[in-house]
Amino acid sequence: MGRVLPFTGQEADPGVLLDVDNVTLQYKTDSRLVTATYQVDFQVHRGDRFVLLGPSGCGKSSLLKAVAGFIKPVEGQIRLNGAPVTGPGPDRMVVFQEFDQLLPWKTVFQNVMFPLRSRGVPKREAEDRAGTYIAKVGLDRFRDSYPHILSGGMKQRVAIARAMATEPEILLMDEPFAALDALTRRRMQEELLQLWDDVRFTVLFVTHSIEEAIIVGNRILVLSPHPGQVKAELNAHSYGHEKSEGFAALENRIHTMLFAEQNTAPAPKVTRAARP
Amino acid sequence: MTGSVQSHQQPLVPSIRPEFERDVLDAGVIGDISRPLSPWERLTGNTLARRIFILVLLGAAWQAYAVWSDNPLMFPTLSETLATLWTSLVDGQLLQRCLTSLRILLVGYAVGIAAAAVLTMLAVTTRFGNDLLSTLTSMFNPLPAIALLPLALLWFGLGEGSLTFVLVHAVLWPMALNTHSGFMGVSDTLRMAGQNYGLKGLRYVMLILVPAALPSILTGLKIGWAFAWRTLIAAELVFGVSSGAGGIGWFIYENRNQLEIPSVFAGLLMVIIIGLLVESVVFRSIEIYTVRKWGMQR
Ligand SMILES: Nc1ncnc2c1ncn2[C@@H]1O[C@H](COP(=O)(O)OP(=O)(O)OP(=O)(O)O)[C@@H](O)[C@H]1O
Numbered sequence A: 001m002g003r004v005l006p007f008t009g010q011e012a013d014p015g016v017l018l019d020v021d022n023v024t025l026q027y028k029t030d031s032r033l034v035t036a037t038y039q040v041d042f043q044v045h046r047g048d049r050f051v052l053l054g055p056s057g058c059g060k061s062s063l064l065k066a067v068a069g070f071i072k073p074v075e076g077q078i079r080l081n082g083a084p085v086t087g088p089g090p091d092r093m094v095v096f097q098e099f100d101q102l103l104p105w106k107t108v109f110q111n112v113m114f115p116l117r118s119r120g121v122p123k124r125e126a127e128d129r130a131g132t133y134i135a136k137v138g139l140d141r142f143r144d145s146y147p148h149i150l151s152g153g154m155k156q157r158v159a160i161a162r163a164m165a166t167e168p169e170i171l172l173m174d175e176p177f178a179a180l181d182a183l184t185r186r187r188m189q190e191e192l193l194q195l196w197d198d199v200r201f202t203v204l205f206v207t208h209s210i211e212e213a214i215i216v217g218n219r220i221l222v223l224s225p226h227p228g229q230v231k232a233e234l235n236a237h238s239y240g241h242e243k244s245e246g247f248a249a250l251e252n253r254i255h256t257m258l259f260a261e262q263n264t265a266p267a268p269k270v271t272r273a274a275r276p
Numbered sequence B: 001m002t003g004s005v006q007s008h009q010q011p012l013v014p015s016i017r018p019e020f021e022r023d024v025l026d027a028g029v030i031g032d033i034s035r036p037l038s039p040w041e042r043l044t045g046n047t048l049a050r051r052i053f054i055l056v057l058l059g060a061a062w063q064a065y066a067v068w069s070d071n072p073l074m075f076p077t078l079s080e081t082l083a084t085l086w087t088s089l090v091d092g093q094l095l096q097r098c099l100t101s102l103r104i105l106l107v108g109y110a111v112g113i114a115a116a117a118v119l120t121m122l123a124v125t126t127r128f129g130n131d132l133l134s135t136l137t138s139m140f141n142p143l144p145a146i147a148l149l150p151l152a153l154l155w156f157g158l159g160e161g162s163l164t165f166v167l168v169h170a171v172l173w174p175m176a177l178n179t180h181s182g183f184m185g186v187s188d189t190l191r192m193a194g195q196n197y198g199l200k201g202l203r204y205v206m207l208i209l210v211p212a213a214l215p216s217i218l219t220g221l222k223i224g225w226a227f228a229w230r231t232l233i234a235a236e237l238v239f240g241v242s243s244g245a246g247g248i249g250w251f252i253y254e255n256r257n258q259l260e261i262p263s264v265f266a267g268l269l270m271v272i273i274i275g276l277l278v279e280s281v282v283f284r285s286i287e288i289y290t291v292r293k294w295g296m297q298r
């Protein structure tokens, strides 16, 4: 595959874009203090497809929200291009898991245009860019539709187009395909990789699926169960959709890592016994 | 019954049927996927037509009862009422009264909405504003506007000032309550999406919160309108002419004193017609071109 660049260690390092430095995140509820992640550090380089992987509740979404600027770390710092992150901004566009992230009162085209215009991109250029990215996600025919008539997968595509059209420093995606059916999810993963091939953006991608992490990512940060701590950082740049021995080995390795506490061997795939 | 009997004898086993695969037809062969609706479907799908039908039914019932009871002093017929309505509209008296009422009403309505906007804006941006709004609405919302009129007359005198004051009171609280609960109901995802664009302060409220809360805001506007209309007519009925030229409530009051019962009915009918028009023309069009088009309301 074209995008799979073998890691030789010789390539020019495009440099650290996002530096998450020893970040602890906590939520204060009425009765107690919940620690979501504990002293997490990782670095995302330009052009990375960096995946945060971990079991449910380990603080992946919280980390992503912290990078997006919605929550402040109680310890540590997050730096983008060396400058500390202080609040949300369009240089870090988020694609949420929920389908209701599009503005229902705007058409697909207007939804993609909106952040561009509020960022001060001139009208003509914004229109061009919006058109280009809507075409890239294959929604040309639905440019002037309102979001409520789109299917879930189409809404996610619009959200991706919207985020990419603003050409952010880094694209933040929180389980963007988790609510989709398996077929659509696979298509969307392929499309995302295709887009990455075309545009070469940087993306921080959250998932709890080991398979998705290996397919989408070139680098995987494995987080331990609640509260999330860094367990490992792995390379996955040589695996795409084709299942290979290496793929399966990596899958097993991560599986063991995540579920080591519960049972040492990877759980057998649950298969239905054949019935007459 | 049979299931439990079966489970005792033998587990339920589905039979094995042959497999098949089919070539599906191209949509072009099946014909248009969407087709125009038949005239009957369109007529029954038209809300206006259905509502007019109901109005006609109600009108017929009115006419039938009035003819049957044959007591024009207590219950004039629809035709007589309509005739009176027509003549008083043509001679300009009723129209004048309506315009007077509507003018006062619109002023009170606009001021009430503006005050509600300021209060809710404060409430969504500051914690103090939030507490203030909750306290004020729970204090004043249950207070009938009419109950304030004697006080208002004392403060603002016998004139439009007092009427405007009670109207503002009637509109402000339901409007603020609905708008605020609409703002509170905006989903976290939508809020974060808006902040993600770098929107802050007033721009964030106007570009994200207001459209997202529009269904509730419209409800507030409708309730506010109804409360204002009611309050105005009642105030005019109870306190008579409270400004230079009386309004439609005064028209009803006057005619009742002169036992011009068809005119009383004509006045009431006028109130109903204006209410119907505002509801089914103004508010419905706003809804059709906004929240319904956007799929935020059915
Ligand atoms: N708003 C909140 N208030 C209090 N606690 C929260 C809040 N959001 C998350 N948490 C807690 O923080 C921890 C991490 O949550 P987070 O949503 O980041 O997990 P996650 O890794 O994204 O899980 P999932 O894969 O299920 O989405 C959880 O224990 C959760 O209970």
Ligand SMILES: [Mg+2]
Residues within 6 Å of the ligand: A060, A061, A062, A174
């Ligand atoms: Mg999550």
